Amino acid sequence: MDRQQIDKPRSNCGIFGVYRHPQASTLTYYGLNALQHRGQEGTGIVTLDYDQNRKKHLLHVYKGFGLVSEVFKDESILTNVLSGDVAIGHNRYSTAGSANNRYNIQPFSVNYRNGHLALSHNGNFTNFSRLRKKLQDSGTIFQTTSDSELVLHLIARSKHKNQLDQVEDALNQVEGAYSLVIMTDTSLIAARDAFGFRPLALGRLENSYVFASETCAFDIIGAKYIRDIEPGEIFIVDDESIQNFKTTSRWIKKTEDKSRNCIFEYIYFSRPDSVIFGENVDRVRRKLGKLLAQEHPLISDDDEPVIVISVPDASNTATLGYATESRKSGKDIRFEIGLIRSHYAGRTFIQPYQDSREAKVRTKFNTVKGVIKGRKVIVVDDSIVRGTTAKLLIKLIREAEPKEIHFRITSPQIHHPCHYGMDFPSSSELIANRLQGDLEKIRQEIGVDTIGYLSLEKMLEAVPHDKGQGYCTACFSGLYPVPIDTETTKEEYEL
Numbered sequence: 001m002d003r004q005q006i007d008k009p010r011s012n013c014g015i016f017g018v019y020r021h022p023q024a025s026t027l028t029y030y031g032l033n034a035l036q037h038r039g040q041e042g043t044g045i046v047t048l049d050y051d052q053n054r055k056k057h058l059l060h061v062y063k064g065f066g067l068v069s070e071v072f073k074d075e076s077i078l079t080n081v082l083s084g085d086v087a088i089g090h091n092r093y094s095t096a097g098s099a100n101n102r103y104n105i106q107p108f109s110v111n112y113r114n115g116h117l118a119l120s121h122n123g124n125f126t127n128f129s130r131l132r133k134k135l136q137d138s139g140t141i142f143q144t145t146s147d148s149e150l151v152l153h154l155i156a157r158s159k160h161k162n163q164l165d166q167v168e169d170a171l172n173q174v175e176g177a178y179s180l181v182i183m184t185d186t187s188l189i190a191a192r193d194a195f196g197f198r199p200l201a202l203g204r205l206e207n208s209y210v211f212a213s214e215t216c217a218f219d220i221i222g223a224k225y226i227r228d229i230e231p232g233e234i235f236i237v238d239d240e241s242i243q244n245f246k247t248t249s250r251w252i253k254k255t256e257d258k259s260r261n262c263i264f265e266y267i268y269f270s271r272p273d274s275v276i277f278g279e280n281v282d283r284v285r286r287k288l289g290k291l292l293a294q295e296h297p298l299i300s301d302d303d304e305p306v307i308v309i310s311v312p313d314a315s316n317t318a319t320l321g322y323a324t325e326s327r328k329s330g331k332d333i334r335f336e337i338g339l340i341r342s343h344y345a346g347r348t349f350i351q352p353y354q355d356s357r358e359a360k361v362r363t364k365f366n367t368v369k370g371v372i373k374g375r376k377v378i379v380v381d382d383s384i385v386r387g388t389t390a391k392l393l394i395k396l397i398r399e400a401e402p403k404e405i406h407f408r409i410t411s412p413q414i415h416h417p418c419h420y421g422m423d424f425p426s427s428s429e430l431i432a433n434r435l436q437g438d439l440e441k442i443r444q445e446i447g448v449d450t451i452g453y454l455s456l457e458k459m460l461e462a463v464p465h466d467k468g469q470g471y472c473t474a475c476f477s478g479l480y481p482v483p484i485d486t487e488t489t490k491e492e493y494e495l
Contacts, residue, residue: 013106014038014091014213015120015200017181019188019237021208025082028089031210031217032068037271038122038213039091042105043068046118048183049084057185059116060084063105086188088181090120093423103144107183112156114163115185121148122213123198123421126176129485150174151182164189168234168250176482177262177420179229181211187238194252195481196231196259197420197472199276209237209247214274228278231259258470260481264422266463267411268314268382279464282317287462288410288454289321289380296408296452297329298378304403306331307371309338311381311393318410319380326378333378338371338397361392372400379448383411385424387431387446394447407448412456412476413437419484420472 014035018024028045044063051058060082064071068091072078090106109118125131128147131154136142140153154170155163163184171180177197182189190211192200203210205223212218215225229235234250241247261277262269272282298306308326310319323335342364379397384390390407397405413432417424427433435441443451456476463471474480 013093013120013122014217015089015122015179015181015211016213016217017088017120017183017188017190017211018086018205019209020085020239020242021205022085024085024087025078027205027210027221028087029068029072029078030220031212032089032091034217034220034271035091035213036068038269039093040067041065042092043071043090044092044105044107045072045078045082045087045089046107046109046183047082047084048086048116048118048185057116058084059109059111059118059183061107061109061118063090063107065102065105086183088118088120088183088188101145104146106146106148108144108146108149108152109183110152110156114166116183117152117155118183119148119151120181121151122179122200123177123193124419125150125174125178126419126482126484127174128176131173151180164234164236164250167191168252171234171252179213187236189237190229190233190235191252192229192231192233194232194254195472196277197262199261199265199270200229201275202226202229202235207242209241214270214276216271216274219273225275228276258468260470260472261463262420262422263459263463263471263473264383264411264418264475267459269422272317277464277469278467284462284464285315285317285410286321286324288459289318289323290325291458291462292318292380292408292410292452292454293322293325295455295458297326298331298333298376298406298450300376303332304376306333306376306378307336307338308333308378308380309336309371311365311379312339312341315380315382315410318382322378322380322408322410336368336371338368338377338379338400340366340368342366357388358392358395361389361396365393365396367397367400369400372397372402375402376404376406377402378406378408380408380410382409383414384409384431384442384446385414386429387442391446398447404449405447407443407446407451409451409453410459412453412459414475416475416478418475419480420474420482422475424475 016028016031018027025047042065047060049058088107107118107120125147131150151170155166158166158169160166178193179198179200180191201215203218203223203225210223218225232252232254236248265276266284270276270281274281308323310316326333414430415433
């Protein structure tokens with residue numbers, strides 16, 4: 001993927017795990033399908049099994065480039081290759097320079113002195129360069145360029161004898177954002193960093209435990225959502241947990257109690273049918289739309305009808321919220337389907353040899369001309385990153401001959417890159433930063449009649465705070481909760 005093409009923040013991956021279910025690999029396959037939006041470049045599943053005498057543990061691994069349905073198109077892979085009743089899976093989105101490295105496809109797996117380990121990771125370690133150099137100087141040989149591999153080496157090199165102590169020791173050394181599922185010969189471990197940047201949910205299916213980045217992965221397999229893994233929690237499930245219905249948790253050392261949930265999970269990443277950080281995504285997005293309508297209503301001197309359209313799919317429910325709140329003003333404002341998105345062209349946009357941005361936009365979107373022509377149109381989107389796609393999308397809408405186009409964004413201006421699991425261009429490429437936040441210049445470059453961003457204060461008002469949650473807003477505010485290694489480049493962050 002050429003980072004020059006990025007005009008939406010990219011989520012780095014989705015993770016899934018299941019403990020003690022006879023169809024573990026099949027459940028993982030369906031769970032990864034539900035999490036496909038979190039990563040489309042590669043996918044993999046690792047299962048835990050025994051030999052014929054049930055004395056020796058075996059790991060079975062299958063992974064490859066492409067979508068879940070492409071990599072596992074042969075159903076016999078799930079039944080004949082990936083046998084076992086414990087499984088973890090991973091969907092990968094990589095940053096520039098790593099897309100063609102097969103070794104970076106997760107889950108990662110090793111065999112060391114205490115048995116097998118397999119790992120799936122969502123996030124970025126901000127002390128990656130420092131830890132990697134330290135390990136390399138002491139003789140460690142890395143098989144990948146991914147920061148996720150660090151955890152396996154730290155566990156293997158830990159001076160503790162007990163495996164759970166080794167895991168805890170390793171997780172206390174890494175900094176930054178991570179949600180993990182770790183498979184051992186006797187347990188499945190789920191963990192989140194102390195700030196809780198990335199989501200991770202716990203569910204139950206019959207007598208089995210399941211873990212996923214989002215609860216939509218539970219719905220597809222009929223599992224019941226129990227709760228989130230807490231920030232800083234190391235949640236352990238083993239055979240004793242199954243028998244006694246009693247699980248064990250350990251805790252990562254914390255410097256402060258307040259979480260820093262990634263607010264972009266609500267704005268864009270997660271599916272609207274998911275519950276993340278304990279709240280329904282759809283509910284938050286509708287509120288974002290309502291607050292945007294309060295801050296940036298369409299003010300006009302006439303009583304002409306106005307239509308509100310979304311940029312599908314992430315802004316659909318926010319647009320409903322905008323339209324609902326707008327009607328309270330007494331104006332004739334209606335939600336309409338003005339843009340149609342092709343759901344069968346997704347792979348078109350991650351092929352490095354295709355460099356026509358306009359062709360990509362036209363392949364992905366088309367206008368309903370009869371809805372738009374001659375109308376005042378409010379277009380609601382979730383974010384603007386570089387501005388290139390937004391500019392081309394507005395050009396496409398202009399061809400449908402609207403009377404006016406008014407652009408409304410359900411997040412603030414993005415001025416800073418993310419180091420906690422989202423892939424952004426450099427600061428100089430971000431349109432808000434490049435144009436120094438000048439709304440008039442942004443409006444002119446994108447080609448709309450008016451433009452309005454949701455304020456940081458209103459965005460924070462839309463998300464839940466009833467459990468004392470805090471949120472990471474670094475990409476908007478520049479306030480990074482966890483320090484970043486200055487020598488680490490974006491090319492090194494790849495999951």
